[in-house]
Amino acid sequence: MTTLTLAKAVNEGLRRAMEEDSKVLVMGEDVGKLGGVFRVTDGLQKEFGEDRVIDTPLAESGIIGTAIGLALRGYRPVCEIQFDGFVFPAADQIITQLAKMPLRSLGAIKLPVVVRIPCGGGIGAVEHHSESPEAYFTHTAGLRVMACSNPADAYTMIQDAVRCDDPIIFFEPKRRYWDKAEVDLAAPGLPLDRARTVRQGSDVTLLAYGPMVKTCLSAAAAAEEEGRNVEVIDLRSLNPLDLDVLVESVTRTGRCVVVHEAPVFSGFGAELAARITEHCFYNLEAPVLRVGGFSTPYPPSRLEDHYLPDLDRVLDAVDRVFAY
Amino acid sequence: MTAEAPRGADAPPELIQLLTPEGERVEHPDYDIELTAEEVRSLYRDLVLVRRIDLEAVALQRQGELGLWASLLGQEAAQIGSGRALTDADMAFPTYREHAVAWCRDVDPVKLLGMFRGVNHGGWDPYEHNFHLYTIVIGSQTLHGVGYAMGAQRDGAESATIVYFGDGATSQGDVNESFIWASVFNAPVVFFCQNNQWAISEPLEKQTRIPLYKRASGFGFPGIRVDGNDVFACLAVTRKALADARNGLGPTLIEAFTYRMGAHTTSDDPTRYRVAGELEAWKLKDPIERVKAYLFKNQLADQEFFEKVDAEADALGKDVRRRCLELPDPGPEAMFDHVYSGPHAMVDKEREQYLAYLASFENGTETGTGR
Incomplete structure (x- = not known):
């Protein structure tokens, strides 16, 4: 076992992926000498050279567009979008090209492109550096959307994402980059499209992904002191959704709260709530509740603690789901 | 510079031309090209056949058999000239109008029709033909082409990539980003811009104040304007640019100066925004007539040859129509x-x-x- 931060775990995962397959490339802004603004690609250019770890011009559409071209030529590019709020110039290439080209070719083309996006708030950043744009991408058929929440998953998930022949949007919870955990570098991870029950419980199910998994685990620990037995599921894969694990859990607990940082309205939680309601209707003791961001743009950082779901807001929702 | 010229304008644009509209051969010191009689006849045949496919496709759309068609009428020379310049190992990234380049890459025309009929969104194997799928979003494919070229560069391959786009696309961010990438990475890519003067209803002056080929110098690579209705010039200029790319000299922008003789697509009505006189002027520069005139004048082809090509075109049109109508709807x-x-x-x-x-x-x- 090795102690790694989440950022270092992604770094190690990328290193392994690049060692394993010479077609794997890393590309993005400042990913070379600097090692990325979060140091996720630290040391990779030194080890693998400038042809494989490519400092690109400062244009996100160009990063994704040229990555598509490189993938057409047999490469497996891992693109870094520096911050969540900067992915939108690349949205056209991701949505109209990356997601749809394999189908357009009737399967002749595979686009094994990974788009890494540090996501979420909680780091006191300026505007556009704290967003949670996952629903834009889960809504786009042809993409797989992943969100890692801890170092061990980050290490295996990034490697599995690189090996996958489909385009993947890979969210990394930036405020958890410095969280440390023991990682077994030899252990295989859970398959890429599987959810994980990270805490077993019998009274209520919390569904979370990325940065909110830790928040939900803290809330579950606090709830236990109040005598509530809370189950926490880390989705890991948002598209496809590992629905069976979710349905099995809520069928058992009868209550469900969905937690994410993105605005609740039209957020990914709406999809989860709808699916849980459809599949667990006769077992539900209460409607599926959602905790998330408000219907406002992400606030200035002095207010972000109000915007971001925290332990108390999750516990409040747990109380409400028991009040029915 | 006259007082009326836009700021920044300098010498009038030079147009590379090797065959005049009257069918006279012109020499150019940088773009000498030797074509055998057989090669010229072959180019003529290509031009006629692709025009016939295009005509048939427009008719099929009018009869309700295709949802849409983007006609290449008037742009045959730009596409056949550049398409015939490609080697098998070169890769082409088209827009949705490069039917003649597809022809040069041996893509069955019925596959193009299938897409416009709505049986699929593409459907040919890009790797089989080294001809990528049609891209409908304007300019997106320029980045794919540059990325592909960067891959070929990493592979050490003897392969250049050609990327097609139109005058309207030059306003897109992706096209400008692709110029930057190509320049910074010295990618083996040729940007082939068919300036057909119209982006649906918007004339060229809505996209640019300088000749498009001059954009290249700002990005750090050469730009050339070629007579896009002159198949010899398009062949020669593209061949040289591709060779430069393969030889590590980096990208070139070719502006093929041509004219969209038809509507933007079958859904468009150009009578609402352009005058008939413009069309008449460009008819005199027809890409096929000048090759025919050249072949005649130099006695490189007889009447029998032209009749044979016409008959072949008619047979091709019929065949394409029959096979288009036979395309099954997918399950x-x-x-x-x-x-x-x-x-x-x-x-x-x-x-x-x-x-x-x-x-x-x-x-x-x-x-x-x-x-």
């Missing part, structure tokens, strides 16, 4: 195929449920759900 399950490269829990489930729903009408049980 509903096709919608779910190839969205992902392998199993995908949600798509697989929806396929199963929808087929069960359809089957419920067949057997009267109606047990499936429509989702």
Whole structure:
């Protein structure tokens, strides 16, 4: 076992992926000498050279567009979008090209492109550096959307994402980059499209992904002191959704709260709530509740603690789901 | 510079031309090209056949057999000239109008028609032809082409990439980004801009104040304007640019100066925004007539040859029409195929449920759900 931060775990995962397959490339802004603004690609250019770890011009559409071209030529590019709020110039290439080209070719083309996006708030950043744009991408058929929440998953998930022949949007919870955990570098991870029950419980199910998994685990620990037995599921894969694990859990607990940082309205939680309601209707003791961001743009950082779901807001929702 | 000229304008643009509209051969010191009689006849045949395919496609659309068609009328020389300059190992990235380049890359014209008929969104194997799928979003493919060229560069391959786009596309961010990438990475790519003067209803001056080929110098690579209705010049200029790319000299922008003789697509009505006189002037510069005149004047082809090509074109038109009408509609399950490269829990489930729903009408049980 090795102690790694989440950022270092992604770094190690990328290193392994690049060692394993010479077609794997890393590309993005400042990913070379600097090692990325979060140091996720630290040391990779030194080890693998400038042809494989490519400092690109400062244009996100160009990063994704040229990555598509490189993938057409047999490469497996891992693109870094520096911050969540900067992915939108690349949205056209991701949505109209990356997601749809394999189908357009009737399967002749595979686009094994990974788009890494540090996501979420909680780091006191300026505007556009704290967003949670996952629903834009889960809504786009042809993409797989992943969100890692801890170092061990980050290490295996990034490697599995690189090996996958489909385009993947890979969210990394930036405020958890410095969280440390023991990682077994030899252990295989859970398959890429599987959810994980990270805490077993019998009274209520919390569904979370990325940065909110830790928040939900803290809330579950606090709830236990109040005598509530809370189950926490880390989705890991948002598209496809590992629905069976979710349905099995809520069928058992009868209550469900969905937690994410993105605005609740039209957020990914709406999809989860709808699916849980459809599949667990006769077992539900209460409607599926959602905790998330408000219907406002992400606030200035002095207010972000109000915007971001925290332990108390999750516990409040747990109380409400028991009040029915 | 006259007082009326826009700021920054300098010498009038030079147009590379090797064959005049009257069919006279012109020499150019940088773009000498030796073509045998057989090669010229072959180019002529290509030009005539692709015009015939295009004509047939427009007719098929008018008869309700295609949802849409983007005619290449007037741009045959730009496309055949550049398409014939490619080697087998070179790669081409088209827009949705490069039917003649597709012809040069041996893509069955019926596959192009299938896309506009709506049986699929593409459907040819880009790797089989080294001809990428049509891209409808304006300019997106320029980045794919540059990325592909960067891959070829990393592979050490003897392969250049040509990227097609139009005058309207030059305003797109992606096209400008692709210029930057190509320049910074010295990518083996040729940017082939067919300036057909119109982006649907918007004339060139809505996109640029300088000749498009001059844009290249700001990005750090050469730009050339070629007579896009002169198949010899398009062949010579593209051949040189491709060779430069293969030899590590980096990108070139070629502006093929031509004219969109038809509508933007079959949904468009150019009488609303352009004058007939413009069309008449460009008719005199027709890309096919000048090759015919050249062949005649130099006694490189006789009447029998031209009649034979016309007959071949008619037969091709009939064949393409017949096979287009025979294209089967895909089964509903096709919608779910190839969205992902392998199993995908949600798509697989929806396929199963929808087929069960359809089957419920067949057997009267109606047990499936429509989702």
